[in-house]
Structures are given as structure tokens and as C-alpha cells.
Amino acid sequence: MPFFWLPDKYYILLVLPAALLALWAQMRVKSTFARYSRERTYSGLTGAETARRILDANGLYDVRVEHISGQLTDHYDPTQKVVRLSDDVYGRATIAAVGVAAHETGHALQHADSYVPMQIRSAIIPITNIGSQLSIPMILIGYIFGFQPLVAIGILLFSLMTVFQLVTLPVEFNASRRALTILEGTGMLSGQENAGARKVLTAAALTYVAALIVSLANLLRLILLFGNRRDD
Numbered sequence: 162m163p164f165f166w167l168p169d170k171y172y173i174l175l176v177l178p179a180a181l182l183a184l185w186a187q188m189r190v191k192s193t194f195a196r197y198s199r200e201r202t203y204s205g206l207t208g209a210e211t212a213r214r215i216l217d218a219n220g221l222y223d224v225r226v227e228h229i230s231g232q233l234t235d236h237y238d239p240t241q242k243v244v245r246l247s248d249d250v251y252g253r254a255t256i257a258a259v260g261v262a263a264h265e266t267g268h269a270l271q272h273a274d275s276y277v278p279m280q281i282r283s284a285i286i287p288i289t290n291i292g293s294q295l296s297i298p299m300i301l302i303g304y305i306f307g308f309q310p311l312v313a314i315g316i317l318l319f320s321l322m323t324v325f326q327l328v329t330l331p332v333e334f335n336a337s338r339r340a341l342t343i344l345e346g347t348g349m350l351s352g353q354e355n356a357g358a359r360k361v362l363t364a365a366a367l368t369y370v371a372a373l374i375v376s377l378a379n380l381l382r383l384i385l386l387f388g389n390r391r392d393d
């Protein structure tokens with residue numbers, strides 16, 4: 162039987178290149194964020210002020226803006242209705258801070274107008290979590306006992322994680338598009354500053370594309386290793 166935790170040819174041909182791509186995307190988002198964290202905005206608005214302004218302008222007075230420690234830990238929490246902004250974003254008046262703050266606020270706007278891909282994403286999170294716990298054990302047990310339906314269910318559960326990564330893409334791209342439109346339209350960033358914010362958000366979006374590719378590579382490897390059992 163194949164030992165899925167040891168590097169096989171599918172690992173080397175599929176998973177490893179995908180993992181390297183993801184690593185590169187992570188490094189790129191960090192360096193782009195760092196670069197535009199050094200450029201202060203003309204308006205002098207901090208990340209927190211940017212988020213508050215956008216929320217108020219859209220009538221979302223009940224969404225709070227909070228500080229969260231760490232780097233690139235920024236997110237929108239739909240259960241608490243909180244935009245959480247990290248150390249380099251919350252109180253900083255830089256192009257990177259304003260761009261990221263507007264992006265996270267974009268998720269709050271998606272939530273407020275029931276943006277469908279976001280709803281799908283939230284709905285599949287529970288089954289995705291179950292899938293990530295059970296898929297590999299099911300595939301291995303099914304394979305060892307030669308019970309192919311169990312292998313198939315395991316691979317199907319694993320594929321839910323890929324679906325999750327896929328649904329994440331429109332949610333992330335749309336949040337960035339909303340952010341850049343608002344920043345430019347309201348004059349919170351000038352045209353040139355907006356180009357910088359776009360670079361930061363595009364670099365961030367690439368990490369989600371890379372995560373999807375990693376997930377696809379892992380799925381394909383599982384299908385190639387276990388999907389077609391031969392009794393020889």
C-alpha cells in the first residue's frame with residue numbers, strides 16, 4: 162500500500178510545487194505589506210478610523226472595530242459583528258493599514274447585504290471541519306480492508322476542503338474590490354495611494370489562490386494513490 166505520509170512521486174510532482182508556491186505567496190504578501198506599511202497616507206486616517214468611517218457611511222453602526230494583537234491577524238468576525246485589526250493596521254496611518262482595514266470592512270458589508278458566496282462559505286464550515294478530521298482515517302481504513310466505498314467517502318470528504326477554498330476566492334476578491342472602490346470614491350486614498358493598496362490586497366488574494374492550488378494538489382494525490390485500487 163502507498164504510505165501517504167512518505168514522499169511519493171505524486172507528492173514530489175504535485176504537492177511539493179504547490180507548497181512552494183504557497184510559501185512564495187506568503188513571503189510576497191509579507192514583503193508587500195511591509196513596504197506599504199512604511200508609506201504614510203496624506204489623509205492621516207488610521208486603519209481603525211478608516212473602518213469606522215466606511216461602516217458608518219453604510220449605516221453599520223452596530224459593527225464594532227477592535228484591536229487584535231499579532232501580524233496579519235486582521236479579520237471580520239460575523240458572529241460577533243466585529244472588524245478586528247492587527248498591530249500594524251489598527252492605529253497606523255499607512256497605505257497598507259488603510260487597505261487592509263477597508264478589505265476587512267468589505268467583509269462586514271458583504272455580511273450586511275447577505276452576499277451569497279459568503280453565506281455558502283459559512284454554511285459549509287461545519288462539514289468542512291468534520292471532513293478534515295475524518296477523511297484521511299477513512300481513506301486509510303478503507304484501503305487497508307479493501308473496502309472501496311469507504312475510500313470514496315473519505316476522498317469526497319477531503320474534496321469539501323477544496324470546495325471551501327474555492328468558495329473563499331469570490332469572497333476575498335469581492336471584499337478587496339469593495340475596499341478599493343470605496344477608498345478611491347471617498348478620497349480616503351489618492352489615486353497613487355490606491356495603487357499601493359491594490360498591490361497589498363492583490364498579494365493577499367494570491368495567498369488564497371495558492372491555498373486552493375495546495376488543496377487541489379493534495380486531493381489529486383489522494384485520488385491517484387487510493388482512488389483506483391488494483392488487487393495485484
Ligand SMILES: [Zn+2]
Nearest residue numbers: 264268333336
Ligand atoms: Zn478577507
